[in-house]
Amino acid sequence: MTLAEILASLFPGGHAVTVADGLVSGEGPFAGGRLHVIGVDGDTPLGIEGALALAGRVLDAVRACDRSPILVAVDSDSQRMSRRDELLGLNEYLAHLAKALLLADRSGHPTVGLIYGHSAAGAFIATALATRVLAALPGANPSVMDLPSVARVTKLPLDTLTEMARSTPVFAPGLDNMVAAGAVHAVLDPGKSLAEQVGALIAGLADGDARDRLGAERGGRPVAAEIADRVAERARGA
Amino acid sequence: MAIDRDALSWYEASARQRVDALLDTGSFAEFLGPEERRMSPHLPLFDLPRAFDDGVVVGRGRLDGRPVLVAAQEGRFMGGAFGEVHGAKLVGLLRAAREIKPAAVLILFDTGGVRLQEANAGETAIAETMRAIAEVRADGVPVIGLIGGRAGAYGGGGLIAGTCSRLAVSEGGRISVSGPEVIETNKGAEEFDSRDRALVWRTMGGKHRRLTGGADAFCADSVSAFREAARALIGRAPAFDLATLEAEHARLRNRLEEFGDCRDATEVWARLGVNDPDAVPAMDARAFDETVAGVGGANHDAR
Numbered sequence: 219m220t221l222a223e224i225l226a227s228l229f230p231g232g233h234a235v236t237v238a239d240g241l242v243s244g245e246g247p248f249a250g251g252r253l254h255v256i257g258v259d260g261d262t263p264l265g266i267e268g269a270l271a272l273a274g275r276v277l278d279a280v281r282a283c284d285r286s287p288i289l290v291a292v293d294s295d296s297q298r299m300s301r302r303d304e305l306l307g308l309n310e311y312l313a314h315l316a317k318a319l320l321l322a323d324r325s326g327h328p329t330v331g332l333i334y335g336h337s338a339a340g341a342f343i344a345t346a347l348a349t350r351v352l353a354a355l356p357g358a359n360p361s362v363m364d365l366p367s368v369a370r371v372t373k374l375p376l377d378t379l380t381e382m383a384r385s386t387p388v389f390a391p392g393l394d395n396m397v398a399a400g401a402v403h404a405v406l407d408p409g410k411s412l413a414e415q416v417g418a419l420i421a422g423l424a425d426g427d428a429r430d431r432l433g434a435e436r437g438g439r440p441v442a443a444e445i446a447d448r449v450a451e452r453a454r455g456a
Numbered sequence: 457m458a459i460d461r462d463a464l465s466w467y468e469a470s471a472r473q474r475v476d477a478l479l480d481t482g483s484f485a486e487f488l489g490p491e492e493r494r495m496s497p498h499l500p501l502f503d504l505p506r507a508f509d510d511g512v513v514v515g516r517g518r519l520d521g522r523p524v525l526v527a528a529q530e531g532r533f534m535g536g537a538f539g540e541v542h543g544a545k546l547v548g549l550l551r552a553a554r555e556i557k558p559a560a561v562l563i564l565f566d567t568g569g570v571r572l573q574e575a576n577a578g579e580t581a582i583a584e585t586m587r588a589i590a591e592v593r594a595d596g597v598p599v600i601g602l603i604g605g606r607a608g609a610y611g612g613g614g615l616i617a618g619t620c621s622r623l624a625v626s627e628g629g630r631i632s633v634s635g636p637e638v639i640e641t642n643k644g645a646e647e648f649d650s651r652d653r654a655l656v657w658r659t660m661g662g663k664h665r666r667l668t669g670g671a672d673a674f675c676a677d678s679v680s681a682f683r684e685a686a687r688a689l690i691g692r693a694p695a696f697d698l699a700t701l702e703a704e705h706a707r708l709r710n711r712l713e714e715f716g717d718c719r720d721a722t723e724v725w726a727r728l729g730v731n732d733p734d735a736v737p738a739m740d741a742r743a744f745d746e747t748v749a750g751v752g753g754a755n756h757d758a759r
Contacts, residue, residue: 266708266712267712270705270708270709270712273701273705274705277698277701277702277705280698281698281702297633297634299634299638299639299642299643300634300639300643300647300648301639301647301648301659301719302718302719303633303634304632304633304634304639304659304660305659305664305718305720305721305724306668306711306712306715306716306718307631307665307668307670307708307711308614308632308633308634309609309614309615309617309618309631309632309633309670310618310670310704310708310759311708312614312615312618312633313586313614313615313616313617313618313619314618314701314704314705314708316586316615316619317586317590317618317619317696317701317704318701318705320586320587320590321590321696321697321698321701324590324591324594325698339570339579339611339612339633340611340612340614340615340633340634342579343579343582343583343586343612343615344615347579347580347582347583348583348586348587361575362570362572362575362576362578362579363570363572363575367641368572368575370641371572372502372572372573374502382501386498386501387576388498388540388573388574388575388576388577389498389572389573389574389575389576390576391575395576396576396580398576399576399577399579399580400580401576401579401580401583427584427587427588429580429583429584430544430547430580430584433577433580438576438577439540439576439577439580440497440540441494441497441540441541441544442540442541442543442544442547442577442580442581443544445488445494445540445541445544445545445548446544446545446547446548446551447548448487448488448494448548449487449488449514449544449545449548449549449552450548450549450551450552450555452487452488453487453516453525453548453549453552453553453556454552454555454556
């Protein structure tokens with residue numbers, strides 16, 4: 219689905235969401251109240267200006283104190299890779315955006331990620347992965363790094379990696395593997411109302427971070443939940 | 457044998473040596489230590505050697521008699537990268553901190569970011585870690601990052617660092633998202649020449665981060681210096697709330713406005729009011745601290 223189609227399905231009565239320089243922001247009427255929307259469109263890399271602008275929108279929503287949910291729609295590239303972004307402290311700008319989303323969620327604004335295209339690496343962590351619940355649309359392609367780059371770093375032949383990717387969800391790019399890892403909670407049906415499906419996700423939000431449990435259930439992260447529990451148990455012991 | 461904290465180089469020390477020497481002598485107790493052999497279930501697929509602790513040491517100890525939880529990454533194992541077990545140990549430690557309420561959680565970063573052989577598990581663990589840090593901080597427990605290892609704090613490690621309450625860095629502690637090699641591979645050597653080590657240090661190194669407010673303390677390369685910094689920083693951790701994030705927003709916006717057109721760190725330092733920017737890389741910790749004291753903006757509560 220394109221962003222326009224997504225917005226039409228979320229807001230059948232119209233909306234005030236706009237895209238400028240690949241950054242998405244605005245709001246629309248939703249479930250008797252409103253839904254804030256921020257995001258990245260068009261496979262745009264996320265750099266310092268973009269991260270700061272999106273964080274500003276999130277903080278505006280928190281300041282408004284209306285407890286409206288915030289949707290983070292993502293079709294981005296990775297973080298913008300440049301000398302200037304790193305010189306100016308890209309890690310702080312991306313962390314600032316993630317913290318704004320985490321604060322919003324704590325402040326009563328349910329945060330929902332919706333990945334409908336690509337996203338990777340630091341941009342994925344600062345946006346979609348910083349939400350309380352992350353949904354995807356079929357065709358979405360989240361990744362940490364593409365296989366040719368993985369081949370370069372791991373010094374394994376691309377053919378070998380491609381073959382391994384078929385049976386090993388833990389390292390391979392793609393939506394199914396991120397679902398298996400528990401990073402993506404649910405895949406939505408583009409043929410049905412997104413307003414209803416996103417509304418149901420918000421209504422069903424659970425406390426805590428369920429991603430490692432989901433990863434164990436789905437087999438993409440077989441040991442993470444158990445390891446985290448074991449460490450916490452030891453820490454609680456005398 | 458007692459460890460000489462002054463003589464032990466943070467950069468050269470192993471994760472376990474750092475933890476032992478950083479905390480009160482003999483106070484460290486490890487959780488899920490190497491004797492339990494909780495290794496990566498995935499590395500054998502790649503015919504890669506495993507570590508009994510998956511490259512991270514987690515446990516409890518005391519700092520000045522006060523209870524702390526601590527995690528230390530081992531940069532010499534797979535670049536300290538986040539794999540499934542590695543990440544889960546940090547996440548479990550942070551989750552426990554919400555209940556135990558220690559005086560602080562100390563994270564000794566030494567990481568290149570996500571371990572690509574376990575990329576999806578590592579990436580998700582980084583997101584879980586950031587959420588857990590936000591929760592721990594909101595509960596009033598400071599999370600202090602110490603960065604001075606050979607792998608720095610790159611990739612998702614840089615984002616986690618940016619989520620901490622306070623950061624101490626040494627000269628060797630680089631903080632960045634995209635590493636020099638990654639930028640060069642993707643954008644070319646004209647954009648970033650990764651073999652130019654001086655360029656790497658002044659763009660991503662501890663001095664630049666400290667001068668521009670990206671870190672809150674600068675340490676000489678010894679465990680005692682990091683211990684002193686951790687003790688001082690625990691006492692002045694900012695809250696995790698709207699006021700702090702609004703202040704951070706203003707701070708990052710100002711940085712962009714003031715330095716957005718700079719090409720090199722030396723231009724940033726000159727504009728900050730550093731008299732002789734070219735002399736910064738060679739300064740010892742004392743001279744550098746005096747330089748930091750002379751510029752505005754390095755000290756703040758906006759993180």
